[in-house]
Amino acid sequence: MLEINAINQYYGGSHILRDVTLAAPVGECSVVLGRNGVGKTTLLKCLMGILPIKSGEILLDGKDISQMTPEQRVRAGLAYVPQGRDIFSTLTVEENILIGMAKFSQRKASKVPKHLYDIFPVLDEMKHRRGGDLSGGQQQQLAIARALASEPSVLVLDEPTEGIQPSIIKDIGRVIRSLANKGDMAIVLVEQFYEFAEELADNYTVLSRGQVVAQGAGVDMAKNNIQELVAI
Numbered sequence: 367m368l369e370i371n372a373i374n375q376y377y378g379g380s381h382i383l384r385d386v387t388l389a390a391p392v393g394e395c396s397v398v399l400g401r402n403g404v405g406k407t408t409l410l411k412c413l414m415g416i417l418p419i420k421s422g423e424i425l426l427d428g429k430d431i432s433q434m435t436p437e438q439r440v441r442a443g444l445a446y447v448p449q450g451r452d453i454f455s456t457l458t459v460e461e462n463i464l465i466g467m468a469k470f471s472q473r474k475a476s477k478v479p480k481h482l483y484d485i486f487p488v489l490d491e492m493k494h495r496r497g498g499d500l501s502g503g504q505q506q507q508l509a510i511a512r513a514l515a516s517e518p519s520v521l522v523l524d525e526p527t528e529g530i531q532p533s534i535i536k537d538i539g540r541v542i543r544s545l546a547n548k549g550d551m552a553i554v555l556v557e558q559f560y561e562f563a564e565e566l567a568d569n570y571t572v573l574s575r576g577q578v579v580a581q582g583a584g585v586d587m588a589k590n591n592i593q594e595l596v597a598i
Contacts, residue, residue: 367390367391367425367426367427367428368389368390368413368424368425368426368520368554369389369390369423369424369425369426370386370387370389370409370413370422370423370424370425371387371422371424372385372386372387372423373385373386373409373419373420373421373422373423373424374386374419374420374421374422375405375408375412375417375419375420376420382405382408382576383405383408383409383412383577384576385422385577385578386409386422386573386576386577386578387422387578388571388581390520390552390553390554391552391568391569392549392550392551392552393546393547393549393551394546394552394568394569395542395543395546395553395555395566395567396552396555396567396569396571397556397557397563397564397567397569397570397571397584398555398556398570398571398572398573399556399557399563399571399572399573399592399595399596400572400573400574400596401574401596401597402558404573404574404575404576405573405576407449407524407556409556410446410448410522410554412424413444413522414436414444414446414522415431415434415435415438415439416436419432426439426442426443426519426520429442440469440516440518441469443518443519443520444518444519444522445466445513445514445516445520445522446513446522446524447506447509447513447523447524447526448509448524449524449525449528449556450528451502451506451508452509453497453498453505453508453509454497455496455497456496456497457496457497458493458495458497459489459492459493459494459495459497459508460478460493460494462512463482463511464476464478464515465512466511466512466513466514466515467515467516468516478493479515482511482515485511485514485541485544486507486508486510486511486537486541489504489507489508489511492504501531502529502530503533504534506526506530506538507534507537507538510526510538510541519551519552520551520554521545521551521552521553521554522553522554523542523553523555523556523557524556525556525557525558526538526542526555526557527557527559527562535559535562539562539565539566542555543566546566546568555567560592560593560596564584564588564593566584567587568583568584569582569583570582570584570587570592572592572595572596574595579595580592
């Protein structure tokens, strides 16, 4: 269980996150929605330790990780797929994935686990090609595989459908649902594509002007008119 309790963050004099609280249980996809500029990416950067929080706490299995470095949080079980993917374009697909295994021993981190290629078969076919030669959708699959290579207990995804062709969006959705259903991982998904988010959400949180304005079960999103809250 990942818990975010009343965290606050500022940019200069602007109050970007205002007492944001949410929980991401293991075995569920926890979706964070909101219009552009409401603090969703800032929330994830605070979660990963890329930005410090001004107040509040972030708990992983009851342990406060708020003061940990990003590297320590990865070792504790968090993995992050940032907006824009941030793959290493000059490294091969295989080398990119192996970087995700850096927290393991040299022996374990010397070979890509077969199950990652089973999840994304196209990466197996292209494992010796440079990351920069892949399409946007294939790069997104690579970024997710690299995150999964660290064997996380919490997978954090920032808008994985951005700029991706519809066929690969469906593939990514199936992977996210499968990972949640396995029951050994919590998934935090920030998403602009409402239909994709609604289909995957076990629970949802809506942000507006840096604060939580709605939360509930994924099955209630339509009934609660959540799409109207996040419509651009």
